[in-house]
Amino acid sequence: MKLIEKTFLYTAIWLLPVMIIGSIYCFFMIEYIAYEETDEYLTYEMDRLKNFHKQHNALHEFHKTANLIPNKRYEKPFFKDTMLLEPGDNEMVPYRELHFSIKHEEQNYGVILRHLLPGRDDIVQGTFFIVIGLMLLIAIIIILIINLITGKIWKPFYGTLNKLINFKIDSPLPTFPVTSIKEFKALNGTLLSLLKKISDDYRNNKEFNENASHELQTHLAVIRANAEKLLNISYSNHTIGINELDKIYTASTHLSQIQKSLLLLSKINNREFSKSTKVDLCKIITLSLETFSEAAQLRDISIQTHINPVIIEMDIGLAEILINNLIKNAVKYNVQNGFLSILLNNSSLVVKNSGQPFRGDPNKLIERFARGENGNLGIGLAMVKQICEIYHFTLNYSVSDTYDHILTVYFQPAFNPF
């Protein structure tokens, strides 16, 4: 929900009690005014009649406006509410009565003056219309004001948010919109220093990785070149030590392989591959299978594929690494006369292969440097896991009772920050 929508919602919720209290207040106010006005009118009427009686000493005028009850005397005038039947629509309607007494020719007469009151239902109706009208007016004004104020006050915030959303780790630091609001200033300042730190760390990390890689690989190249040279000399002179040299040579080869993989993994981690294009997964799988088919043939591994055309939005390099590592893994840790099956559809990619008996938690194998029983799985699958994390794919690894290893990548809808 957007900020402004939330503001409207909360304002509306707070308007509700205001409306209820306002209605009750309005109702009693109208009722009070109605009584006040009626009583005032009845009092004036009483005074008028009393004056008339004093001047003319006659009661005939009284019959027109009031009820006369002979031999009745009240201590003092009083008001009373009553209901009378209105013959017109056969309904009881409220009246206000003023009872007072008057002395005429040594006889007391009780006089009752009446005036129609607005019914409670009429007051409720009136209240309803007044409150609704008012509320509509208030709502319209609040919406206008909030829109205006939000647009104005939160503008720098939205500017900052927009810059943040579009910020790429390897691009220069964004300049946030200038604002006079203290909180936004603090927010921009904090964000900027955080971004600078992240950016610097990212660049340092990248540089360190590449420099470390450069130094390591160059010196490994020296070790390898010299081991190879000695190996040839040692072989042609039939001197001892050839096996040791081979060990040095092989170890340096492995070391450089691991280093290359780690560098690649950290580059994936650093999101250095982020050129999203439409990638045809079938094509990559076909190419990858071609690369590994010879190795599969060597161990008589049968390959079955059920591949539906799938186009996915991702970096083509990462897609290749993902699929190559999955298939490579399935070929590498297979058994003689084993099988490898690949299922691809719009929702998932399943790579299933026969393998060695395995005890333990298969999910641990996805961790970097985790070891199976015959060597290190690990880095290849760690890359797969990392790529899945970047694209919010779900990766699942399970081993069946018959030692079939099943790796499933579930493609989910692309991540949307809103």
Place this chain on the structure above:
Amino acid sequence: MKILIIEDNIKLLEAISEVLSAEQFLCVTADRFDSAYEKLLLYSYDILIVDINLPDGSGLDLIRAIKKHNPSTGIIVISARNSLDNKIEGLELGADDYLTKPFDMAELIARVKSLFRRCNFLGTDTVTFSDITIDVTSRTAWLSNTRIDLTKSEFEILLFFFSNPGRVLTRACIAEHIWGDNMDLVDSFDFIYSHIKNLRKKVSACGGKDIIKAVYGIGYKLETNNK
């Protein structure tokens, strides 16, 4: 056949120069951008082996310079940065090949020889050893007039041996030549063993001599004494 080798690590530079000199190439070395640039402008070379990361400049600039000065020079880029961008940029500038450190000397020799063949400096696109001739263009191997039917990998291995006669090629080295970064795919020992076995079988079926000698526990070697 003159080669200019530019690499800032002296030990590696010496190793490369020594190995290529042993293959009868005339090697000139430079360990700095400035000295390399000077040599490029003063003399002409058939092949340039250049490291991208030099302490006082980028190898990519040297490639630009040589392309302007002497465009027919073959260029092999060697870099420790396995970054795709460098590779693409290098190849776009006109480099012919790209090697990532660390590489085998046998691999470098094979690449240099292949580049020589491609640039047609040797005036031929065939490689002959003993009684076997490899036609690099059509990717076929012939024993006298009989074609030896080889798979892609077997052909690559044979060509690799032919580029490095008399040199001990370890199993890891052969595996890396064929598979590159995927060399850890299968147990390379079994893998290379089966390929060599098939290769020997096919050559002897066509009546050829067994020229590939096993170096026990290490790898294989193309026997030069059989000539």
